[in-house]
Amino acid sequence: GQQVMQIPQYQHVQEGEDFTTYCNSSTTLSNIQWYKQRPGGHPVFLIQLVKSGEVKKQKRLTFQFGEAKKNSSLHITATQTTDVGTYFCAGQDFNKFYFGSGTKLNVKP
């Protein structure tokens, strides 16, 4: 069945270092969404990518959607302690959503 794999599972960085998480789907997706979940909280939407090869930026965050619409990445430049949390990708395939297992980011001040 459909799967969305996400790596790495954990990432520990020093404040100011960069961070990247990757998602890979077994099938072509309609679109991909990215969410951030703080400890004890619920997932909060960051962005949606729809087009093949799309790149979107939000301040220090850069999101990419692969040409084949099967992979995506989130890159954070110069991490801050406020970036701490778990980042999830969610791929839409027809009317269903498939979440990656998440990357937990810890930032040391």
Added chain:
Amino acid sequence: EAQVTQNPRYLITVTGKKLTVTCSQNMNHEYMSWYRQDPGLGLRQIYYSMNVEVTDKGDVPEGYKVSRKEKRNFPLILESPSPNQTSLYFCASSLSQRGGSYNEQFFGPGTRLTVL
């Protein structure tokens, strides 16, 4: 305030005792969904609904039921809960776009369920 509400937030129950977790949204969203979140597995979709009276199975529907009689409400029913349904449950809602896509999902605060 635009929001998704879930009740209860915490529930401890015993095997076999039927329970319902309610979910309500005030954004007039067509699409609603239930997820369970388990460590290391991310969020897995249980059931979703594209509109009133239209529901379908997600990735892990076994042991769950849903209904969508009104647009704003999407309750999750566990007819005979078992310990492997101990999890953190999230309800989410989203606006539909033309062409079968959905906008951002708004998540409720979560319901932590323990089945003994």
